Amino acid sequence: MLGSRSSDIFNRPKWALTDDDLLSYYERNAGRLIVDPREARIEFGEEVAARLKLSEDGTSILWPQPTSDPEDPQNWSARRKSLQLLIITLASIVPDFIGSIGVASIFALAARYNTTGNEINQVSSNWAVFLLGGVDSPAVVVVRRWGRLPVLFWSQLLAFAFLVGCIVAPNLNTFAATRCIAAFFSTAPQITGLYTVTDLYPFHLQTRKLNLWTMGFIMSPFLSPFFLGFLVAHADYRWAYAVGAIYSLIVLIMIVFWGEETLYPRTIRPIPPRPTVGLRYRVETLFGLTGFKMARYRPSWYECALSPLRVVWRPHALLIMIFGGIEFGLSIGITITNAIFLGTPPPAGFGFNQTQIAAMYATPIVAVLVGEVMGRYGNDFIARFGIRRNKGVFEAEMRLWMCYVSLPLYITGFLVLGHGFQSTNVTAVILGWGIGQLGIMLNTTAIYAYLKDCFPAHEGEVSALFNFFRTIFGFAVIFFLPNWVSASGAMIVFGVEAALVAGLFILIVPLLQWRGSELRARYSMAPPALPAERKNTFRLSQRFERVEAVSAVTVPVTQDHDPEAPEIKMGFPSPDLRGMVKAGTNMADASTSTVALQPPS
Numbered sequence: 001m002l003g004s005r006s007s008d009i010f011n012r013p014k015w016a017l018t019d020d021d022l023l024s025y026y027e028r029n030a031g032r033l034i035v036d037p038r039e040a041r042i043e044f045g046e047e048v049a050a051r052l053k054l055s056e057d058g059t060s061i062l063w064p065q066p067t068s069d070p071e072d073p074q075n076w077s078a079r080r081k082s083l084q085l086l087i088i089t090l091a092s093i094v095p096d097f098i099g100s101i102g103v104a105s106i107f108a109l110a111a112r113y114n115t116t117g118n119e120i121n122q123v124s125s126n127w128a129v130f131l132l133g134g135v136d137s138p139a140v141v142v143v144r145r146w147g148r149l150p151v152l153f154w155s156q157l158l159a160f161a162f163l164v165g166c167i168v169a170p171n172l173n174t175f176a177a178t179r180c181i182a183a184f185f186s187t188a189p190q191i192t193g194l195y196t197v198t199d200l201y202p203f204h205l206q207t208r209k210l211n212l213w214t215m216g217f218i219m220s221p222f223l224s225p226f227f228l229g230f231l232v233a234h235a236d237y238r239w240a241y242a243v244g245a246i247y248s249l250i251v252l253i254m255i256v257f258w259g260e261e262t263l264y265p266r267t268i269r270p271i272p273p274r275p276t277v278g279l280r281y282r283v284e285t286l287f288g289l290t291g292f293k294m295a296r297y298r299p300s301w302y303e304c305a306l307s308p309l310r311v312v313w314r315p316h317a318l319l320i321m322i323f324g325g326i327e328f329g330l331s332i333g334i335t336i337t338n339a340i341f342l343g344t345p346p347p348a349g350f351g352f353n354q355t356q357i358a359a360m361y362a363t364p365i366v367a368v369l370v371g372e373v374m375g376r377y378g379n380d381f382i383a384r385f386g387i388r389r390n391k392g393v394f395e396a397e398m399r400l401w402m403c404y405v406s407l408p409l410y411i412t413g414f415l416v417l418g419h420g421f422q423s424t425n426v427t428a429v430i431l432g433w434g435i436g437q438l439g440i441m442l443n444t445t446a447i448y449a450y451l452k453d454c455f456p457a458h459e460g461e462v463s464a465l466f467n468f469f470r471t472i473f474g475f476a477v478i479f480f481l482p483n484w485v486s487a488s489g490a491m492i493v494f495g496v497e498a499a500l501v502a503g504l505f506i507l508i509v510p511l512l513q514w515r516g517s518e519l520r521a522r523y524s525m526a527p528p529a530l531p532a533e534r535k536n537t538f539r540l541s542q543r544f545e546r547v548e549a550v551s552a553v554t555v556p557v558t559q560d561h562d563p564e565a566p567e568i569k570m571g572f573p574s575p576d577l578r579g580m581v582k583a584g585t586n587m588a589d590a591s592t593s594t595v596a597l598q599p600p601s
Contacts, residue, residue: 022048022051022052022065023064023065023067023266023267024267025063025064025065026063026064026065026203026456027064027267027456027457030396030453030454030455030456030457030520030524030525031395031396031397031453031454031516031517031520031524032393032394032395032396032517032520033061033063033203033393033394034061034392034393034394035060035061035063035203035204035387035392035393035394036059036060036061036387036391036392036393037049037052037054037058037059037060037061038392039391039392039393040052040061040392052065053065053066055202055204060202060203060204062074062202062203062204063202063203064202064203064266066202067266067271069271071264071274072264072266073199073200073260073262073264074199074200074201074202074264074266076200080260081200081201083258084196084200084259084260084262085196085197085200085209085212085213087251087254087255087258087259088152088189088192088193088196088197088213089193089212089213089215089216090216090250090251090254091152091156091189091193091251091255092189092190092193092213092216092217092220093216093217093219093220093223093251094156094159094186094189094220094247094248094251095132095159095183095186095187095189095190095217095220096132096217096220096221097220097221097223097224097244097247098159098163098182098183098186098224098241098244098247098248099125099128099129099132099179099183099186099221099224100220100221100222100223100224100225100335101224101228101240101241101244102120102121102124102125102128102179103125103221103224103225103335103339104224104225104228104229104231104232104240104339104358105228105232105237105240105241106120106121106125106339106340106343107343107354108232108236108237108354109175109237112237113171113172113175115172117339117340117343118340118482121337121340121478122479123172123176124172124175124176124179124180125478126475126478126479127176127180127475128179128180128182128183129183129332129471129474129475129478130471130472130475131180131181131183131184131187132183132184132186132187132190132467132471133187133467133468133469133470133471133472133475137305137308137464139151139155139187139188139191139192139460139464140191140304140307140308140460140461140464141301141304141305142304143188143191143192143195143263143460144298144299144304144307144460145291145295145298145299145301145304146288146291146292146295147261147263147285147288147290147291147294148192148195148196148199148261148262148263149255149259149260149261149262149285149286150285150286150287150288150291151188151192152188152189152192152255152259153252153255153256153259153286153287154288155185155186155187155188155189156185156186156188156189156248156251156252156255157252158185159182159183159185159186159248160245160248160249160252162178162179162181162182162185163178163182163186163241163244163245163248164245165178165181165182166178166179166182166241167238167241167242167245186248187467190217190463190467191460191463191464191467192460193213193217193463194210194213194448194452194459194460194462194463195262195263195459195460195463196213196262197209197210197213198452198456198459199262199263199264200262203394204383206449206452207379207380207383207399207445207449208376208379208380210445210448210449210452211372211375211376211379211445212372214375214441214444214445214448215368215369215371215372215441218368218371218437218440218441218444219364219365219368219369221332221335222335222361222364222365222368223365224240224244225339225357225358225361226358226359226361226362226365227243227358228240228243228244228358229354229355229357229358229359229361230354230355230358231243232354232358233353233354233355233358255286256286259286261285261290261291265294265297265298268297272294272297274290275290275293275294276290307458307461308461308464308465310525311455311458311461311462311465311525312465314455314519314523314524314525315519315523316454316512316516316519316520316523317451317454317455317462317465319508319511319512320400320447320450320451320508320509320512321447321451321462321465321466321469322469322504322508323447323501323504323505323508323509324443324444324447324466324469324470325466325468325469325470325472325473326469326473326500326501326504327410327440327443327501327504328440328443328444328470328473328474329469329470329471329472329473329474329475329476329477330414330473330474330477330497330500330501331436331437331440331474332470332471332473332474332475332477332478333474333477333478333481334417334433334436334481335364337478337481337482337485338360338433339357340482341421341482341485341490342356342357342360343357346424347424348486349424350424350426360429360430360433363430363433363434363437364433364434364437366434367433367434367435367436367437367438367441368437368438368441370438371437371438371440371441371442372441374438374442375402375441375442375445375446378402378405378442379399379402379445379446379449382398382399382401382402383398383399386398386401394453395516395517396450396453396454396516396520397450397512397513397516397517399446399447399449399450399453400446400450400509400512400513400516401446402442402443402445402446403443403446403447403505403509404509405442406438406439406440406441406442406443406446407439407443407501407502407505408439409435409436409438409439409442410436410439410440410443410498410501411439411498411501411502412432412435412436413431413432413433413434413435413436413437413438413439414432414436414494414495414497414498414501415432415491415494415495415498416428416431416432416435416436417429417432417433417436417490417494418432418490418491418492418493418494418495419432419490419491420432420433420490421485421490421491421494422489422490422491447466448463448466451463451466454520454524455524455525457525458525481493
């Protein structure tokens, strides 16, 4: 956190910030960023502000600050970035898309295995939902250690293999096992996606791109019931799983041929070069060999494994994830159980056939698309307005104003939906479902944006934890929702759920906006420690403000000097002395005005 304007986050005079410090400023200053260049002149001083790289229109400071390396993902062309965003968004659709194929074919599966739709949900659908959040922590550990691309490739390859197993499963137990394992492996893109967005785009564009990624996986549970429901009505259910496997294969092919590694060590000095080049680099990066070689520049296995546990107990993270997890989890229950309500004969249900049920799932798809447009412009407007009122400084709690927009939509949608199921009113079901899903889309994007702003060096951890909260609450809802509706009526059930979300909102969101800055100042996490590569003498900058490890060169005393004077050891990082100091130092990228002095022992 920034202190007074006379010092910076490293407790040095503002004129003393170096280019290296600016590269790490985004990660270290969690939740508070100087966005307006005019404010930067006040906070950092004219000299530092003049070195800051700005957006094309000159109105926003680029955070994180791009390096001069063309391979820095922040420097990639817009087309190259858009392709990576498209790949991760399509990959993020896979988990819920293949998981909800069971929703589209629930009655066909029940007929095939001589059981009921509720039994199919209990045996396979519920546990598949649970396992969508079960791979989160292992994926985060490997992603931070070995990179984004190999985790994306291997997870989608294994998910595709087990999805093929669903097609050829001879019995219900085998089908349930392969379906659950496919869900377990496929969910990795819903973790790495937040990493990819922040790797590629500067701060002022991140929420807009995050909104696109979020739209993909929020809409994905409805795509299978809608598109494949028509197929199941006229063909064997295995064809539905075959379509899911084909889609998964297309995504896998895109990853193999066009996916790129977006993890970039911008805060390490010197920036380590790629271990290989050309086609070899491409293949080794895809399989994870490059990540294995570069692991020495990244956090240790211990740090990576412990990091999610270090994040989850932070009060501002835990509170907002509970609120968002319960809200989203209730919508998961609706997605899976609506097919049962719509297909059950009157008076308990609507008695729709498979084609009619499939058509009903167009409602949430349209709602999510509308939510993407509203979120795209709404989140940007809220951020710009808040920054302008705060004199050019962004605070993470500004993101939560979108929750005030989403809550009325959520409550209205659930109440109208409950009325629709209670009175078997199709119009009310369509309106309620759509309005409620619109609120969920807006709220989920706002929470993801808040979390990534509060933990800029731990996007994968907060993404995994929020995904876990979403799925674990959705998993719980599936077990009790159908029986609860049958016993108490849909109006009471959905009314209670809406009241629960409203109560959590009142308890959590205003509190975070009121005390959020204090919580961030007290509980924010420093960037992960990196393994030390050099442990010999120390290099001091000319203002004696920082130290770096280098090798030392002994300069003998000449006859022109006092023979009583002590010997001085100096590290000269000039190119002429590279052979003398060997290749194992960081002198090649050091300032030529830097000198290391070591007193005699």
